Amino acid sequence: MKEPDLDDLRLFLAVADAGGLGSAARATGTSAPTLSRRMAALERRLNERLFERGPRGYALTAAGRSLAEDVAGLRQVQARLARRMSSPTLPRVRITAGLWTSRFIARQLGTARAPDAAWVPEIVASNATVDIARREADIGIRNRRPDQPWMAARRTIPIRYAVFAKNPDITGYIALPRGAADTPSGRWLRAHHESEIVTTASDMAFAREMAASGLGRVVLPTFAGAECDLVQIGPVIDALTHDEWLVSHHDGRHDPPVRAALDCLAGLLGDATLRP
Amino acid sequence: MKEPDLDDLRLFLAVADAGGLGSAARATGTSAPTLSRRMAALERRLNERLFERGPRGYALTAAGRSLAEDVAGLRQVQARLARRMSSPTLPRVRITAGLWTSRFIARQLGTARAPDAAWVPEIVASNATVDIARREADIGIRNRRPDQPWMAARRTIPIRYAVFAKNPDITGYIALPRGAADTPSGRWLRAHHESEIVTTASDMAFAREMAASGLGRVVLPTFAGAECDLVQIGPVIDALTHDEWLVSHHDGRHDPPVRAALDCLAGLLGDATLRP
DNA sequence: TCAGGCTCTTTCATTTCTGAAAGTCCGGCT
DNA sequence: AGCCGGACTTTCAGAAATGAAAGAGCCTGA
CATH class of the missing domain: 3.40.190.10 (Periplasmic binding protein-like II)
Incomplete structure (x- = not known):
């Protein structure tokens, strides 16, 4: 047994809310004959009577109420869609x-x-x-x-990369711990100043803060060093x-x-x- | 500008999940040509490109991802529907x-x-x-x-109604407060035993409990009195x-x-x- | 370089759906 | 009693959607 068309359920909710085909037709822009047929088809597919059809319109049966509760989520989706159409969400x-x-x-x-x-x-x-x-x-x-x-x-x-520190007098380097992110600048530092490493930080952002407080030197892109009151110590490191x-x-x-x-x-x- | 068909959105999610028309067609039971057309129609209606169509299948664009998030609620509705179909919720x-x-x-x-x-x-x-x-x-x-x-x-x-109490020796009646629910039994009690009312309870369920603890007599339907270790004091009150x-x-x-x-x-x- | 396989799109006959109009039913009103 | 109005359903011709098959484009492997 196949699941019903989601659009039929939208119409179902509209008919249930309107309490009749005429007003539901007006609300949804679908003609009453179509609504009549599709509600009948929905009932046939679900094998349940969803509405009492009286001369006063459509009234939900117990099964219909139960279905309406189950698919109430469609209302929310429709609302979000409508909002999206009027003021589109930016991708x-x-x-x-x-x-x-x-x-x-x-x-x-x-x-x-x-x-x-x-x-x-x-x-x-x-x-x-x-x-x-x-x-x-x-x-x-x-x-x-x-x-x-x-x-x-x-x-x-x-x-471009260079060595930065709070002032030129600072010595010693701050590096990432061994085995951490294996960046070119990290490799360069360990290759040229391994013995001068005074401490490590788990993240270069921390390393920069430590450098800013005068704990040591760091290797940074020039634009990142300029942002943080650090002074460039040596020349641009061409290798990087x-x-x-x-x-x-x-x-x-x-x-x-x-x-x-x-x-x-x-x-x-x-x-x-x-x-x- | 009209809102898109909810069933198109269901197919949209299927295509987005499947990453291509072929597998989406298999998953939904809809043919690939239909999916192709309906996705194109959906894009036309929303005036946004939803997919990148490459030789590897369909991939969502930024706008498509945004739409998929907006209509994710449909998945929940579908799941509830599927559950309903397999083990129907009793009305x-x-x-x-x-x-x-x-x-x-x-x-x-x-x-x-x-x-x-x-x-x-x-x-x-x-x-x-x-x-x-x-x-x-x-x-x-x-x-x-x-x-x-x-x-x-x-x-x-x-x-049938009768007077009940814990035992025949109990005297005095328990009534609802004046102005409370105006039931025939309440009116009868006030009409015949107004002066013997010893206390009131806001709810007949409480009144019955009070009677069961021996505080007084109550007027109850015979079946309700029998349920609660109360004994019938007088004859059935024909007027009620x-x-x-x-x-x-x-x-x-x-x-x-x-x-x-x-x-x-x-x-x-x-x-x-x-x-x- | 070319065949093979994969995917999407187009074509076209067929099926299904749609809506206007007419039909039916029922209660309310005069 | 009998007409009116509202509400649903049926009819029917036209419109739209569908799927099989064929077409087109692209990567892959030989």
Whole structure:
């Protein structure tokens, strides 16, 4: 026995509420004959009499009341739909990036996005690599061109790294613990200053705060160091400099909200704000 | 702009879940061409692209994800429907009666109802008169034949009243407070034993408990007195004897659940249990 | 490079659904 | 009594939706 058509249930609720075919027809824009037939079909499919048909209209039977309770959730769906139609919910574009870029985007996007933009950003936290190929995110900001040919990539500005500290007199380095996120900057630090590491933090955000309080030096992207009252100690570390790539699924990038988000991000990342 | 067909949204969810037309077609029993057309129509009606159509199938766009969240409630409705189809919810027949009869029915109906009965009783508490004409209840048990011609009524057994007390030595009467429910038995008590009333209770159920503890005499239907270790003090009060009428809406009584409940109640009330 | 397999879309005859109008029923009103 | 009005159902021609089959595009593996 097949389940009934959800639209029949919508009409069923309308008839139950209206108490008759005529007013239900007016309320739903469906003609009375159609309502009559579809209610009859619904009863046949469920094998229950749902209405008492009297000269005064349709009245629910006990079984009809029971069904009406069961499908009352449709009312809520209809209400949400109606709301959606009148003031459409903005689609959310899922963006994933590394720690510093995520923070930068989260902070800047509120103002950088056009006020009438037809999309809303959703930042997907991702130390672990979120897979755009599997559609876990719409847009990714990565430090290299993706291998997969079905990815669309756009190069934006270069990211430069340097050593930062509260002031030039501070010595010693703050690193991530061994075995934690294996980033190029972490590897560089351990390769060149392993012996100078004075402490570790479980998260680079904490490391930066520790550096800001004078506990040691950290390796940061230049734009992230500039944000936090830290001074750049040495020159830009050329070995770590890399371009940022704006990556999206090849099929997905023509979705208007995604496209708008891509353009907005390209503008934002190309902006002088990010340059050292 | 009209709202989309709810059944289209059901198919939309199926396609979104399946990630493609083929498997969605298998899951829903609808053919792939139909799904293709209806998804296209849905997009046209909403004026949004809901899917990315690639050679790998359908993938939701940002707008599609947003819609899927909005209509997720349909899943719950479908689940309830499926449950209803497999193990049908029994329709509830709303029964209204006076205090003592309600209690009697509530206690007896569990066993009196056939084990495979296709209905479940719902006792509608009603000191105030619940209106069967307005379909607030399906079946009423009343103490007289209804005036309205569209009511169907079936006479059952006569109800007899008598004075009860814990033992014959108890004197004094327990009544309802002045101005409380104006029942024939209450009026009779005040008319004949006004001066012997020793106390009042806000509810006859309390009055009966008070009588059972020996505080005074009460006027009760004979079947209600017998239930509670009370002894009948005087003869049946002929002035209060009346028949019970099983009342239902004329149109409603052919609804199978209502009809079954009517038959069951007629049997129950005709049963010797109710006789003094 | 090409066949094979997968997916979606189009075509088209068929089925189903729809709505206006006419028909039926029933209670209320004069 | 008999007409009126409201409410549902049936009729019927036209409109819309459906599914099988064929078409088109794309990746995969040989």
